[in-house]
Structures are given as C-alpha cells and as structure tokens.
Amino acid sequence: MSESLDKLFSPTRIKRDADALATWGCDWTRSFPVAPSAVVFPETIEEVQALVVLANAEGLQLVPSGGRTGLSGGAVASHGEVVVSFDRMNRIIGFAPADRLVTCQAGVVTQTLQEFAERQGYFYPVDFASSGSSQLGGNIATNAGGIRVIRYGMTRNWIAGLTVVTGTGEILDCNQGLVKNATGYDLRHLFIGSEGTLGFIVEADVRLTRIPEPQRVMVLGFEEFRGILKVLSHFQSRIELSAFEFFSELALQKVTAHRKLQRPLAKSSPFYALLEFDASAVADASAAFEHTLGEGWVTDGVLSQSDAQAASLWQLREGISESLAPCSPYKNDLSVRITEMPEFLDVVDELMRASYPDFELVWYGHIGDGNLHLNILKPDDLSIEEFYGRCREINPRLFELVQERRGSISAEHGVGLLKKEFLEYSRSPAELEIMRALKSVLDPNGIMNPGKLL
Amino acid sequence: MKVLVPVKRVVDANVKIRVKPDKSGVDLTNVKMTVNPFCEIAIEEAVRMKEAGTATEVVAVAVGVSACQEQLRTCLALGADRAVLIETDVDIQPLGVATALKALQEKEQADIILFGKQSIDGDNGQTGQMFAALTGMPQGTFASEVTIENGKAYVTREVDGGLQKISTSLPVVITTDLRLNEPRYASLPNIMKAKKKQMDIFTPEELGVDVTPTLEVLSVEPPPVRAAGIKVESVEELVDKLKNEAKVIP
Numbered sequence: 261m262s263e264s265l266d267k268l269f270s271p272t273r274i275k276r277d278a279d280a281l282a283t284w285g286c287d288w289t290r291s292f293p294v295a296p297s298a299v300v301f302p303e304t305i306e307e308v309q310a311l312v313v314l315a316n317a318e319g320l321q322l323v324p325s326g327g328r329t330g331l332s333g334g335a336v337a338s339h340g341e342v343v344v345s346f347d348r349m350n351r352i353i354g355f356a357p358a359d360r361l362v363t364c365q366a367g368v369v370t371q372t373l374q375e376f377a378e379r380q381g382y383f384y385p386v387d388f389a390s391s392g393s394s395q396l397g398g399n400i401a402t403n404a405g406g407i408r409v410i411r412y413g414m415t416r417n418w419i420a421g422l423t424v425v426t427g428t429g430e431i432l433d434c435n436q437g438l439v440k441n442a443t444g445y446d447l448r449h450l451f452i453g454s455e456g457t458l459g460f461i462v463e464a465d466v467r468l469t470r471i472p473e474p475q476r477v478m479v480l481g482f483e484e485f486r487g488i489l490k491v492l493s494h495f496q497s498r499i500e501l502s503a504f505e506f507f508s509e510l511a512l513q514k515v516t517a518h519r520k521l522q523r524p525l526a527k528s529s530p531f532y533a534l535l536e537f538d539a540s541a542v543a544d545a546s547a548a549f550e551h552t553l554g555e556g557w558v559t560d561g562v563l564s565q566s567d568a569q570a571a572s573l574w575q576l577r578e579g580i581s582e583s584l585a586p587c588s589p590y591k592n593d594l595s596v597r598i599t600e601m602p603e604f605l606d607v608v609d610e611l612m613r614a615s616y617p618d619f620e621l622v623w624y625g626h627i628g629d630g631n632l633h634l635n636i637l638k639p640d641d642l643s644i645e646e647f648y649g650r651c652r653e654i655n656p657r658l659f660e661l662v663q664e665r666r667g668s669i670s671a672e673h674g675v676g677l678l679k680k681e682f683l684e685y686s687r688s689p690a691e692l693e694i695m696r697a698l699k700s701v702l703d704p705n706g707i708m709n710p711g712k713l714l
Numbered sequence: 715m716k717v718l719v720p721v722k723r724v725v726d727a728n729v730k731i732r733v734k735p736d737k738s739g740v741d742l743t744n745v746k747m748t749v750n751p752f753c754e755i756a757i758e759e760a761v762r763m764k765e766a767g768t769a770t771e772v773v774a775v776a777v778g779v780s781a782c783q784e785q786l787r788t789c790l791a792l793g794a795d796r797a798v799l800i801e802t803d804v805d806i807q808p809l810g811v812a813t814a815l816k817a818l819q820e821k822e823q824a825d826i827i828l829f830g831k832q833s834i835d836g837d838n839g840q841t842g843q844m845f846a847a848l849t850g851m852p853q854g855t856f857a858s859e860v861t862i863e864n865g866k867a868y869v870t871r872e873v874d875g876g877l878q879k880i881s882t883s884l885p886v887v888i889t890t891d892l893r894l895n896e897p898r899y900a901s902l903p904n905i906m907k908a909k910k911k912q913m914d915i916f917t918p919e920e921l922g923v924d925v926t927p928t929l930e931v932l933s934v935e936p937p938p939v940r941a942a943g944i945k946v947e948s949v950e951e952l953v954d955k956l957k958n959e960a961k962v963i964p
Binding site for chain 1: 726727728729746748749751788791896898899900901902903905906
C-alpha cells in the first residue's frame with residue numbers, strides 16, 4: 261500500500277519519519293495515542309480525489325488535518341491511518357468584490373484570510389484564540405465559533421459555496437457561492453460541522469462583510485453569576501455587542517500569572533465579563549454601565565482608553581486556554597439556552613464540588629451565546645490517565661444535566677474522539693440513525709476520518 | 715506637595731499609521747488618539763504618590779488642540795485631581811510646550827513635574843529637559859524608580875549599561891521610563907466621576923507665551939518597504955549568499 265501512495269505523492273510530499281507522524285498525527289488534545297502510518301500533502305483537488313479513490317481500493321483510512329488546533333481529537337490518527345494535511349493547499353484563489361466572496365483552498369490559515377479581507381477593505385468576522393494556526397477547512401468541518409458569534413454567528417453563516425471530495429471520491433460543488441438557490445437539499449450545510457466524516461472540504465467561497473468601526477472593550481466585575489445575564493440583556497437592549505465573554509476569578513488568576521498581565525479591577529470579584537462594542541456606542545454603553553451599577557448587578561468595571569489597552573484586556577480572555585495547558589485540563593464545552601444558564605451553572609457547580617472537592621474548576625466562555633467552557637484542572641499528585649478517568653466518570657451525570665435542558669454536550673469544539681460516546685445525550689436515536697445512514701451513503705467503506713463523531 | 719503631569723495626545727500605538735500623499739505629515743483623520751504611553755506612566759506614578767500620602771494634589775496638563783480634553787479626562791479618571799489645557803491649534807513642538815509649561819508652573823508652583831520621557835509620535839525626548847533648562851530646576855530623567863523623602867527626590871535612572879542613582883532637591887523635573895510602573899486601567903466609576911472634575915482652559919496668549927514652532931518640517935517619508943524573502947535551494951547557496959550578498963559571514 262505504501263508503494264501506491266508513493267506513486268501519488270513525490271518524496272517531498274509524503275512523510276513517514278517519527279517526528280512528522282507525531283506532529284501531523286494529532287491536534288491540541290494529548291490524551292489519545294498518536295500512530296499514523298504516513299502524512300501526505302496534496303496540492304490539488306484532483307490529488308485529494310485520487311487519494312480517496314486509492315484509499316477505497318486499497319482499504320486505507322484517511323484523517324484530514326488542518327491547523328491541528330482542535331480540542332476533541334477530531335484530527336488525531338491513532339490506528340495507522342494516512343494523515344491528509346492541507347498545509348500545501350493554502351492559496352487564496354479569487355476575490356469577487358461585487359459578490360463579497362473570497363475563494364480559498366482548505367488550508368488557508370484563518371488569520372491569512374482575515375488579513376486578506378482587510379487589505380481588500382472587507383472583514384472576515386470569525387475569530388478565535390487559535391486563528392493564527394487554524395485553517396479554514398478545519399473551521400468549516402467543525403463549524404467553528406469563537407469570540408464574535410454574538411454579532412456575526414458561526415463559520416456556517418459565512419460559507420457561500422463549498423467544494424468537497426466525498427468518501428466515494430465524487431467532487432461536489434455545493435451552492436456555488438450563490439445567495440439564492442432554492443433547488444432542494446443544501447448539501448453544503450451537511451458538510452459544515454461533519455468533522456471530515458463524510459468528505460474532505462477542499463475549497464470554499466467565503467462571504468465577507470464591512471470592516472466594523474473601531475471597538476472599545478469593557479471588563480466588568482460581578483458578585484454573582486445571575487448578575488451577568490441581567491447585564492447582558494440590559495446592554496443588548498441599548499447597544500449592539502460584538503462580544504460578551506465571561507471568566508471566573510480562578511481563570512483570571514491563571515491567565516494573569518501565565519502571561520504576566522495586570523489585573524483589570526482594583527478588587528477581585530468571583531466573576532468577570534468582557535464586552536466589546538463599537539466606539540460610537542461608548543456613551544450608551546457607559547449609561548448602561550451606570551444603570552447596572554445602580555441596580556447592584558456589577559461591582560466595578562474598566563473601559564479601554566486605547567486600542568493597546570483593548571488588546572491587553574482581550575488577552576485576559578484569549579490567554580485562558582493556553583494558561584491552563586500546564587494543568588492538563590479536562591475540557592467541557594457545553595451550551596444551553598441563555599435563559600437556562602444561571603440555574604445550569606449552579607447545578608453543575610454543585611455536582612462538581614460534591615463529586616470532586618479536590619479538583620479546581622475554571623469557568624469561562626461565550627456567555628452571550630449560551631456557551632460555557634468548564635475546565636477541570638489536574639491536581640499535581642494524579643497521573644493524567646487517572647485524572648481523565650475520574651473526569652469521565654462524572655460525564656454521564658453532567659451530560660444528563662445538559663440533556664434535561666435540551667442543551668449541547670459540545671457547543672463548538674466538535675465531537676471527535678473525546679465526546680463520541682456521549683453523543684446520545686444531545687442527539688436522539690432517530691437522529692443518530694439518520695446520521696449513520698448519511699455516512700453510509702457518502703462514505704460506504706468508512707475510510708473518511710474513521711472512528712470520529714459516530 | 716503638588717505634582718504637575720504634562721501629557722501629550724498621540725496616535726494610538728496599535729494604529730498602523732499612513733503618511734499623507736503630499737508627505738507633509740502623518741494622516742490623522744479618523745485615527746484613534748490616546749494618552750502617550752510614557753505620560754500614562756507619569757500619571758500612574760503621580761497617582762501612586764498621592765495614594766501613598768506623598769503628594770496632596772495631582773494636576774494633569776496638556777498643550778494642544780481642543781480635543782486634548784479627551785485625554786485629560788482619561789487622566790482625571792486615572793486619579794488626577796484637576797486638569798489644565800493650554801489650547802492652541804499650532805503644530806506644537808517641544809520648545810513651545812516647555813515654554814508654555816514654564817508659564818503654567820509660575821502659577822501652579824508644583825513641587826514635582828513628572829513628564830513621560832518621550833512621545834511615541836515625535837520621538838524627540840526633549841520636552842522635560844528643555845523645561846528643566848528654562849526653569850533652572852534639577853532633573854532626573856529616564857526614571858525607573860522614584861522616592862520622595864525628607865524634601866529630596868531619589869531617582870534611579872536607566873542609563874546606557876546600567877542604572878544610575880541620583881538625589882536632587884525639590885522642585886524637580888522627572889521623566890519616566892518604561893519600567894517605572896504599569897499603569898492601571900481607567901475604572902468606569904472613576905470615568906463617571908472624572909466628568910465632574912475641574913478643567914481649566916487657557917490660551918498661550920493668556921499665559922503670555924509664544925508657542926509658534928521654530929522647526930519647519932520639510933518632508934515625512936514612510937520607511938522603505940522591506941523586500942520579500944527568497945527561498946534557497948541548498949545549504950551551499952545559502953552560505954554563498956550570506957558570504958557574498960549579505961556579507962554577514964567571512
């Protein structure tokens with residue numbers, strides 16, 4: 261089988277050394293074995309197609325690989341699979357100003373797309389801490405969200421066309437970048453968020469928008485979580501928010517220590533929120549703050565006086581995930597409706613404290629989207645296996661709480677290997693059956709990212 | 715003890731600036747302006763002196779256009795007690811600022827005049843020293859540590875190759891270096907309170923000074939665009955280029 265691969269890819273575009281296998285064979289998760297058999301670097305759609313045809317003929321299994329910043333093991337190759345890296349399909353192919361569309365290969369790095377858009381006088385609004393490494397193909401395959409979802413929505417909202425190589429080796433040109441296209445099933449949306457299990461995304465037409473006006477950032481302190489939601493709805497009634505993020509005091513302690521950042525407020529609070537909005541809304545936002553202070557929902561707050569300060573305040577939120585990495589956190593990425601959040605946070609907190617009084621809990625997340633990141637930190641005296649084992653023990657009870665509120669066990673991190681066994685808490689048996697049926701049509705031999713999601 | 719802190723309104727450090735097509739200067743239309751970062755450090759130091767009980771009053775002062783009021787309000791929010799704007803539309807330069815501040819100091823009689831060491835737009839690093847020369851005050855420039863004790867100022871200066879510790883009598887001119895402190899964020903309750911704090915506005919004429927620029931800007935040029943990198947095919951080629959083109963190895 262390795263010979264056929266070598267016919268398809270020249271020696272510089274196929275790697276089998278241990279370093280390469282370890283690098284391209286995994287994502288940001290560190291809890292799964294990494295054991296691919298090779299890494300290949302296609303440059304064209306036709307090469308991806310030929311690879312899929314070969315894989316079907318010879319029984320190879322393929323794992324797509326983008327920026328490898330995933331948090332659920334969606335791009336981990338554990339069983340001798342061939343990793344298909346899109347690193348070399350990183351060109352921006354075209355730009356149509358009247359359509360506001362950029363056509364990109366799957367391996368274009370998110371930040372490269374953002375910068376390209378800006379040079380054309382436009383804006384690509386999907387943004388997250390890893391946008392300097394993550395690739396567009398991976399963003400689409402996981403329907404990535406991030407920090408401006410409250411204003412701009414998920415990656416799905418910005419994909420106007422999609423070229424996909426299915427598990428049967430067909431090339432599909434979905435929706436062709438059209439605004440209007442009422443011709444039946446929109447297959448594009450089937451592939452968005454499919455985690456590479458139905459086909460590989462090779463090209464996309466991405467919609468751009470206007471460059472927003474300069475932004476201002478507030479960080480507010482709260483005594484209780486309920487206050488945050490009151491503040492969210494009060495601000496939303498007065499101004500349009502570009503971001504509404506939340507983090508706990510422990511998260512702040514971790515990030516300020518890790519990045520040597522200054523604390524935002526003179527006194528500590530149990531909870532904080534970071535708000536971003538247009539500079540022209542500063543007066544309204546300040547009035548909204550006065551109201552929330554008067555009501556006693558917030559304890560204190562700061563407002564950025566320069567773009568440099570806005571960037572420093574953002575670091576308090578964006579640096580959290582990285583600052584927790586040394587503690588090998590067990591990450592939960594949950595969502596419920598915003599209305600359900602305060603009560604949900606209470607019951608989860610209670611469950612965790614009762615079950616694991618010795619574990620540190622770090623809460624943060626995109627509160628404006630109903631999305632909470634709950635990170636459980638590993639105590640120094642536990643091995644990773646033991647720690648993850650104990651975290652997984654509680655998952656059924658945690659996910660029951662999610663299920664009771666018709667929430668999601670994975671809001672934006674995807675399912676991959678990490679959440680696979682718990683999918684039933686968010687998807688009904690009927691839904692799962694349809695998902696499996698779709699998989700069998702588009703990837704009958706089960707060669708596309710096997711073992712992930714389903 | 716009174717501390718006077720001159721602050722400058724400058725382009726935000728995170729803004730990518732553009733030179734005007736006629737090369738007469740930097741295009742400032744719709745560009746975010748902010749307090750010069752070194753002046754922010756000066757304000758922070760003054761407020762800390764007040765919090766520590768060393769200073770009794772902190773006065774922020776700006777020389778420039780009417781919009782400088784915005785930056786002065788920020789200083790008030792950060793803890794200055796009151797502010798003064800010496801309002802002028804002329805393209806203000808270090809000697810003009812130092813002259814105007816000398817006139818203000820004659821009214822204010824501050825004990826410590828705390829400057830930023832330089833502004834991030836002009837990069838002159840002159841105003842504090844010119845002010846000291848005009849007033850005949852001692853100066854402790856590029857300060858990374860300041861202590862006021864028994865009527866004297868002890869200043870640790872960042873100099874080439876190390877630190878220099880000096881002591882001076884008061885009143886004194888001090889200019890702040892980067893490591894002196896880390897400025898706080900402006901808290902929203904303090905921003906609200908700052909709206910009600912006193913701000914006096916004078917013209918240079920009212921102070922009896924002339925701030926007309928003495929230097930004429932002939933042309934402002936953007937830095938040359940960096941040439942794109944190239945890929946070399948082999949180590950030999952790389953070594954050859956380092957030797958013969960870049961001339962960085964013998």
